Amino acid sequence: MRFSLSPKKITLFNKTRILERQIDEFFDKVAEAGLVFSHALKMYLAVGVCDEFDALLNQESDIEGKADNLRRNIEMELYAQTLIPDLRGDVLRLLEDMDKLINMYEGNLHRISIQQPDVPEQFHAGYLELTGTAVTCVELVVMAARSFFRDINSVRDHNAKVIFHETEADKLSSKLQRAIFTSDLSLERKMHLRYFVERIDDLANAAEDVADTLAIYAIKRRV
Amino acid sequence: MDLTVLILLGSGLFLGWSLGANDAANVFGTAVGTRMVSFGTAAVVCGVFVILGAVISGAGAANTLGKLGSIDAIAGSFMAALAAAVTVYGMTRSGLPVSTSQAIVGAIIGWNLFSDAVTDTQALAKILFTWMVSPILAGLIAVLLFKLTEWVLNRAHLHLLRLDAYTRFALIGAGAFGAYSLGANNIANVMGVFVPVSPFTDFALTEQFTLTSVQQLFLLGSIAIALGVFTYSKRVMLTVGNELMPMSPINAWVVVVAHSIVLFLFASQGLEHTLAEAGLPTIPLVPVSSSQAVIGAVIGLGLLKGGRNVRWSVLVQIGTGWVVTPFLAAALCFVGLFFLQNVFDQQVYKPLRFELTPQVALRMSARGVPQVAYADLIGRSYESSGALLDDLTRHTLLTGKQVRIAIDQAKIQPLEITRFKLASTDFSRLNEAQRIALQLLEGQQYQYAWELADALSALSPQWTPRPAAAVNRSFNKRLEEDFAYLVRTFEISR
Numbered sequence: 001m002r003f004s005l006s007p008k009k010i011t012l013f014n015k016t017r018i019l020e021r022q023i024d025e026f027f028d029k030v031a032e033a034g035l036v037f038s039h040a041l042k043m044y045l046a047v048g049v050c051d052e053f054d055a056l057l058n059q060e061s062d063i064e065g066k067a068d069n070l071r072r073n074i075e076m077e078l079y080a081q082t083l084i085p086d087l088r089g090d091v092l093r094l095l096e097d098m099d100k101l102i103n104m105y106e107g108n109l110h111r112i113s114i115q116q117p118d119v120p121e122q123f124h125a126g127y128l129e130l131t132g133t134a135v136t137c138v139e140l141v142v143m144a145a146r147s148f149f150r151d152i153n154s155v156r157d158h159n160a161k162v163i164f165h166e167t168e169a170d171k172l173s174s175k176l177q178r179a180i181f182t183s184d185l186s187l188e189r190k191m192h193l194r195y196f197v198e199r200i201d202d203l204a205n206a207a208e209d210v211a212d213t214l215a216i217y218a219i220k221r222r223v
Numbered sequence: 224m225d226l227t228v229l230i231l232l233g234s235g236l237f238l239g240w241s242l243g244a245n246d247a248a249n250v251f252g253t254a255v256g257t258r259m260v261s262f263g264t265a266a267v268v269c270g271v272f273v274i275l276g277a278v279i280s281g282a283g284a285a286n287t288l289g290k291l292g293s294i295d296a297i298a299g300s301f302m303a304a305l306a307a308a309v310t311v312y313g314m315t316r317s318g319l320p321v322s323t324s325q326a327i328v329g330a331i332i333g334w335n336l337f338s339d340a341v342t343d344t345q346a347l348a349k350i351l352f353t354w355m356v357s358p359i360l361a362g363l364i365a366v367l368l369f370k371l372t373e374w375v376l377n378r379a380h381l382h383l384l385r386l387d388a389y390t391r392f393a394l395i396g397a398g399a400f401g402a403y404s405l406g407a408n409n410i411a412n413v414m415g416v417f418v419p420v421s422p423f424t425d426f427a428l429t430e431q432f433t434l435t436s437v438q439q440l441f442l443l444g445s446i447a448i449a450l451g452v453f454t455y456s457k458r459v460m461l462t463v464g465n466e467l468m469p470m471s472p473i474n475a476w477v478v479v480v481a482h483s484i485v486l487f488l489f490a491s492q493g494l495e496h497t498l499a500e501a502g503l504p505t506i507p508l509v510p511v512s513s514s515q516a517v518i519g520a521v522i523g524l525g526l527l528k529g530g531r532n533v534r535w536s537v538l539v540q541i542g543t544g545w546v547v548t549p550f551l552a553a554a555l556c557f558v559g560l561f562f563l564q565n566v567f568d569q570q571v572y573k574p575l576r577f578e579l580t581p582q583v584a585l586r587m588s589a590r591g592v593p594q595v596a597y598a599d600l601i602g603r604s605y606e607s608s609g610a611l612l613d614d615l616t617r618h619t620l621l622t623g624k625q626v627r628i629a630i631d632q633a634k635i636q637p638l639e640i641t642r643f644k645l646a647s648t649d650f651s652r653l654n655e656a657q658r659i660a661l662q663l664l665e666g667q668q669y670q671y672a673w674e675l676a677d678a679l680s681a682l683s684p685q686w687t688p689r690p691a692a693a694v695n696r697s698f699n700k701r702l703e704e705d706f707a708y709l710v711r712t713f714e715i716s717r
Contacts, residue, residue, distance in 0.1 A: 020384050
C-alpha cells in the first residue's frame with residue numbers, strides 16, 4: 001500500500017501563496033510595460049511607425065489585458081476570503097493606481113501610432129532621456145509597492161528615489177519644452193511636440209502620486 | 224438532585240451567562256470586530272476552552288473566595304450570586320465598566336455582614352491588592368510583548384498576506400488561551416459561592432479519572448458561560464472591538480495574550496506549585512477582572528505609542544466601577560438575604576457556635592496567644608464569629624492575627640468518621656499512609672476540626688504539616704486542601 005501526504009496539510013497556506021504570486025506577477029507586468037514603452041519609443045524615433053512598432057504596441061495591449069485580469073482576480077480573492085480586512089481598501093487602491101500606470105503607457109503608444117508626431121532629430125535625445133527618467137520613476141514605485149508587502153521599512157527609501165527622479169523628469173521636461181518653443185518650427189508643430197512631452201512627464205507625476213499614497217499606507221501598516 | 228437546588232443554582236447560572244455575554248468580547252472582541260475571525264469560529268473556540276479552563280484549573284481562585292467568606296447554606300449562595308448578577312446587569316445597563324469579580328466579592332461581604340461572620344481581612348487585602356496590580360501588570364506585559372513582536376516582524380520580512388494568515392491563526396490561538404484563562408480564573412465568581420454547599424457528589428468517569436463535585440459544579444457554570452457566548456456576545460464583540468483605541472490585528476493579538484497571561488497567572492495552581500518548589504514567591508490565586516486586564520493592556524500599548532490615542536476618561540470610569548460595584552453588590556445581597564430569611568423563610572446561613580474551652584485556650588497559647596490576655600472569656604460560647612470578635616476586641620488587646628487564630632480554633636464543627644462516609648470518600652487524592660490513618664479513625668467523633676487534624680497527625684507524618692519554609696509550601700497547601708475535603712465529607716449536617 002502506498003501512502004501519500006495529506007493534500008490538506010500542503011494547502012494550509014496554499015491560497016495565500018497563490019495570491020502572493022499573483023501580486024508579484026502584477027508588479028512584474030507594470031515593470032514590463034515600462035520596458036516595452038521605452039523600447040517602442042526608441043523604435044518610433046528611429047524608424048517611425050513600422051511592423052516592429054506595431055508588434056510592441058500589441059505586446060503592450062497584451063500586458064495591459066493580463067494585468068487587468070490579475071488585478072481583478074486579486075481583488076476578488078481579497079474580498080471573497082476577507083483577507084487583510086484592515087488594509088484591503090488600501091491594497092485595492094494601490095493596485096488600481098499601478099494599473100493606471102500601465103494604461104498610461106499603452107495610451108501613449110496608441111497616441112503616437114495614431115498622431116505620428118514628426119519629431120526633429122535635435123529633440124530625440126531629450127525625448128529619450130525624459131522617457132528613461134519617467135520609466136525609472138515607475139520602476140522605483142514598483143519596488144516601493146513590493147516593499148509595502150514584504151519589507152515595510154524600505155518603502156521610505158524607494159519613495160525618496162521616486163521623488164528625486166520625478167524632479168529630474170520635471171527639469172528635463174521644462175528643458176525640452178523650452179528647446180522646442182525656441183526652435184523655428186511652426187506653432188502647431190511646437191504644440192504637438194509639447195503635448196507628447198507632457199504625456200511622458202505625466203508618467204513620472206503619476207508615479208510620484210502613487211509613492212505619496214504609499215507612504216501613508218506604510219504608516220498605517222506599521223505594527 | 225431536586226428541583227429547588229437547580230432553581231437555587233439558577234442565579235449562579237445567570238451570572239455565568241452574563242459573564243459569557245460580556246467577557247468573551249475581551250478575548251475575541253477585536254478579532255471578530257476587525258473581521259479577522261468569524262463569530263462562529265470565535266464562539267466555538269471560546270465556549271470549548273472556557274469549559275476546559277473552568278473544569279481543569281478553576282479550583283485555585285475559588286479557594287481564595289472561599290477564604291473570604293464561606294457561604295454555608297445554598298439559599299445564601301443563591302442570593303450572593305443573584306446580587307452579583309443584578310449588579311453586573313445594572314452597571315452594564317448604565318454603561319459603567321463592571322467586573323463580576325468585584326460584584327461577587329461585594330456580595331460575599333454582604334453575606335458575611337448579614338450572618339455576622341468575620342471577613343478575613345488578610346484574604347480581602349490580597350484580593351484588593353491583586354485588583355490594583357492586574358491592569359498594571361497587563362500593561363507591562365503588553366508593552367514587552369509588543370516590543371518583542373515588533374522586533375521579530377521587522378526581521379522576518381513576511382509578506383503582508385502571509386502575515387495576515389499567521390495573524391488569524393495566532394488570534395485564534397490567543398483566543399483559546401484567553402478563554403481557558405477566563406474559565407480558570409473567573410469560574411470562581413460564578414460558582415465559587417456554591418462550592419461549600421455543592422449538591423453534587425464525586426463521579427468516577429473511568430478508574431483514573433474522577434469528576435469531583437466541585438468540577439461538576441464548575442462544568443455546569445462554564446456551560447452557562449458558553450451559552451452566554453453563543454447567545455449574546457456577538458453584539459458586544461462587534462461594538463466593543465475598537466471602543467478603547469483603534470487597533471491593528473497584531474495589536475489586538477498582543478492585548479489578548481497580555482490579558483490571558485494575567486488571568487492565567489492569577490489562576491494557575493500548577494505555576495504556584497512550581498514557584499513554591501523553586502523557593503520563589505508565589506502569585507496569589509484570585510479572580511481578577513478580565514475587562515480591567517484588557518483595559519490595562521490597551522493603555523500600556525497606548526502609552527508606548529505616545530499616549531495620544533488613549534481615552535483617559537475610561538480610567539475615571541474604571542475608578543468609579545471599582546468603588547461602586549462591591550458596595551452595591553454587598554448592599555443588594557444584605558437586603559436580599561433579609562427578605563429570603565424573613566419573607567420566604569429560607570435558611571441563608573447555618574447557625575455556628577464558637578466556644579473558648581480550656582482545650583481551645585491551650586491550643587491558642589501554643590500558637591502564641593497568651594491565656595492571660597483573655598482569661599475572663601474562657602468558658603464562654605458565641606453564636607457567630609462576629610460576636611466572638613466583638614467580645615475579644617472589647618475585653619482584650621489581642622491583635623488582628625491573634626483574633627483570627629481564636630476564631631479558627633474556637634469554631635465548633637462536629638465530625639464523624641462513619642463507615643458509610645468512608646465508603647464514598649475519594650481516596651485517589653490521598654496517598655497510602657494517609658488512607659490507612661484515616662481508616663483507623665472509623666467510628667470516631669470530633670467537636671472541632673483541629674481534633675481530627677491532631678488525630679490524623681498522630682497516626683501518620685503524612686498528615687503532619689511541615690515547618691513553614693518555601694520548599695514545604697506546596698506540601699502544606701496540598702495537605703490543607705485534602706483536610707478541607709475531609710471536613711466537608713465527614714461533617715455532621717446540622
